[in-house]
Amino acid sequence: MFAAGTDTAYLVLEFAMAELMLHPEAMAKLQHEVRSSSIPKGRNAINEDDLAGMTYLKAVIKETLRLHPPSPLLLPHLSSEDCDDVEGFRVPAGTTVLVNVWAIGRDPELWDAAEEFVPKRFVRNNGENEGVDFRGKDFQLLPFGSGRRMCPGMNFATATIEIMLANLVYHFDWDLPEGVEKVDMAEVPGLTVGRKEKLLLIPTAPGIDHLLKGY
Numbered sequence: 001m002f003a004a005g006t007d008t009a010y011l012v013l014e015f016a017m018a019e020l021m022l023h024p025e026a027m028a029k030l031q032h033e034v035r036s037s038s039i040p041k042g043r044n045a046i047n048e049d050d051l052a053g054m055t056y057l058k059a060v061i062k063e064t065l066r067l068h069p070p071s072p073l074l075l076p077h078l079s080s081e082d083c084d085d086v087e088g089f090r091v092p093a094g095t096t097v098l099v100n101v102w103a104i105g106r107d108p109e110l111w112d113a114a115e116e117f118v119p120k121r122f123v124r125n126n127g128e129n130e131g132v133d134f135r136g137k138d139f140q141l142l143p144f145g146s147g148r149r150m151c152p153g154m155n156f157a158t159a160t161i162e163i164m165l166a167n168l169v170y171h172f173d174w175d176l177p178e179g180v181e182k183v184d185m186a187e188v189p190g191l192t193v194g195r196k197e198k199l200l201l202i203p204t205a206p207g208i209d210h211l212l213k214g215y
C-alpha cells in the first residue's frame with residue numbers, strides 16, 4: 001500500500017503539471033509565488049520549511065485533486081447498519097457502497113465552472129487558502145475519503161507533492177516537445193485513474209539568478 005500510495009502521489013503531480021501546461025497563466029502565477037520565496041543562504045532547493053506561505057501552490061494541488069482524484073470511487077465500503085433514507089433510497093446493512101468522488105468534484109451544483117481548472121477558487125481575497133479542504137470534513141472534496149477508513153497517507157502525500165511541484169517549477173521552465181500542440185488529457189479508467197499518455201515535457205533552466213540569490 002505504501003508503494004501504491006507513493007505512485008498515487010506521482011499521478012497527482014503529473015496531472016498538476018499537465019493542467020499547468022494547459023493553463024500558462026496559472027503556471028506563471030505559481031512560478032512567481034515559488035520563485036519569490038526567500039530560501040536561506042546555502043540551500044538551493046525548496047523544502048518543507050518554505051511551503052507555509054505558498055497558498056497558490058496548495059490551491060493548484062487542491063484543484064488538481066478536485067478534477068483528477070486518483071481513486072475516483074475511493075475503496076469499496078460496506079454499510080454497517082440499515083440507512084432508511086439516503087436521498088430517497090434505502091440502503092440495507094451489508095451493502096457495498098462506492099462513493100463517486102470524481103463526479104462530486106465536477107458537480108455543477110457544488111462548484112462554479114465545475115469542469116474548469118481554476119486554482120484561485122481556493123484562494124481567499126486576503127491571500128489565505130479558501131476554507132474548503134480535502135481533509136474529509138467538506139463532502140464536496142473527498143480525494144482521500146472521509147471518516148475512519150480515510151487515507152492515512154494524506155499528509156505525507158500532500159507534503160511530497162507540494163515539495164516536488166514547487167521544485168519543478170522553481171528550477172525550470174517547461175515546454176511541450178516540438179510538434180506537440182496541446183497536452184492530451186485522456187485518462188485510463190480503473191480503481192486508480194492515471195493519464196493515458198505519459199506526459200512528456202522539455203525543461204529549460206530560465207537563468208540561475210534566482211537560484212544563486214542566497215549565495
Ligand code: HEM
Pocket residue numbers: 001002004005006008009012069070071074075076143144145146148149150151152153154156157158
Ligand atoms: C495523492 C496521493 C493519495 C491519494 C489521493 C490517496 C487516496 C486514498 C483513498 C481515496 C483511500 C480510500 C479511502 C476510503 O475509501 O475512504 C486511501 C486509502 C489508503 N491509503 Fe491513500 N492516497 C494517497 C497516498 C497514500 C500514501 C502516500 C500512503 C502511504 C504512505 C497511503 C496509504 C493508504 C492506506 C494504508 C489506505 C487504506 C486505509 C484503510 O483502509 O483503513 N495513501 N487512500
